[in-house]
Amino acid sequence: MSFADFLSGDRAQRSEPSIEEERLLKLYWNRADLKREYSDLRRERDFLLEKLKEKDGEIVRAHDQLEALESLLTNPASALNAVVHFQLRALWRRCHQKLAQLAIELRNQQEERERRRQTREFNQEKQKRLRALDAQTQERQANVDLARSDCVNLAETRAGFKAFWHYFKRRSVERRLAEMTGTYEAERTELKRLREQREKVESEPWPEFPGLGLDSKRTINIAVIALAQRLFIHFALESLALMAKAAMLKPVQAMGYGSVEECNRLIERIGQALAATTTDREYARELRQRSAHLMALAKYRKETDMVPVASSIGSIRAGYEGESLAGKLDADTLEVNVLAEDYWDVYRALLG
Numbered sequence: 001m002s003f004a005d006f007l008s009g010d011r012a013q014r015s016e017p018s019i020e021e022e023r024l025l026k027l028y029w030n031r032a033d034l035k036r037e038y039s040d041l042r043r044e045r046d047f048l049l050e051k052l053k054e055k056d057g058e059i060v061r062a063h064d065q066l067e068a069l070e071s072l073l074t075n076p077a078s079a080l081n082a083v084v085h086f087q088l089r090a091l092w093r094r095c096h097q098k099l100a101q102l103a104i105e106l107r108n109q110q111e112e113r114e115r116r117r118q119t120r121e122f123n124q125e126k127q128k129r130l131r132a133l134d135a136q137t138q139e140r141q142a143n144v145d146l147a148r149s150d151c152v153n154l155a156e157t158r159a160g161f162k163a164f165w166h167y168f169k170r171r172s173v174e175r176r177l178a179e180m181t182g183t184y185e186a187e188r189t190e191l192k193r194l195r196e197q198r199e200k201v202e203s204e205p206w207p208e209f210p211g212l213g214l215d216s217k218r219t220i221n222i223a224v225i226a227l228a229q230r231l232f233i234h235f236a237l238e239s240l241a242l243m244a245k246a247a248m249l250k251p252v253q254a255m256g257y258g259s260v261e262e263c264n265r266l267i268e269r270i271g272q273a274l275a276a277t278t279t280d281r282e283y284a285r286e287l288r289q290r291s292a293h294l295m296a297l298a299k300y301r302k303e304t305d306m307v308p309v310a311s312s313i314g315s316i317r318a319g320y321e322g323e324s325l326a327g328k329l330d331a332d333t334l335e336v337n338v339l340a341e342d343y344w345d346v347y348r349a350l351l352g
Helices: 003-073 076-160 162-203 214-236 240-249 262-277 283-297 345-351
Strands: none
Touching: 076 162, 076 214, 076 240, 076 262, 076 345, 214 240, 214 262, 214 283, 214 345, 240 262
């Protein structure tokens, strides 16, 4: 056995443990990965079990509420109380739908206006740049034509200097021709660049709409708050606004609206009041008046806020000149803050 064979055998023996060590490391890391995945699965299982318990509790509560409602409906008087209660809740939801619908309509209208303005400004700026490039292109084209003409003239002049005694004149013309050829090529290159730049500007895509600005969002939110105030005044005429808020805060079992006759009168008043909100023809003008008034009063904590400070628009002006609600209430101002008290879930309708 040679010394070289001995050395090679020794290296082979030393390499075998390294392979085994690599295998052990791989097994170790695979085991660690499996433990992490197992821990993640256990956490997910615990989370799902907790959610399942919550859903079971909600089902039990809903079942209890259903049984309580069934017991209420067995008595005519309590059944009518339940009808009034849920009609008041429906009135609240109807008012919230009006706020949300107004916010969506105003947002869509303002987005359309701002998109048109953005497109108009983009087109104006684009046409301005194109006109500037056209002027530069025309000027550069004139330079190219002039340089080409000079090159042709110099080439013809050089061709006329054939005699040997024209040597120095020919050399002078050739230097001028070389300079003019360089100028001609430079002008052509610049002309090509201007044309490519014009094509690039002409093919620029429409800019993406960045969304409504701060002022637009503030204006829309003020209009939504103005509508919330107006709805409060409308339903305050029959004390329905306060009753609707109470119906949203308390369960049906805790509410009482009086005798059968009183409940029937309330049901009729709720229906008439709801119908009146859909047939009011002065809606848009009144809303503009109220929004302008609130806009002058509104204050914001930060320059980036879109919702005004509730205390800055705390009271409600009962009516404006020419408004259909003017003169129908005893007080000129109602000390009710629809924003602070979140009437009609106004906050959910505001733009954030």
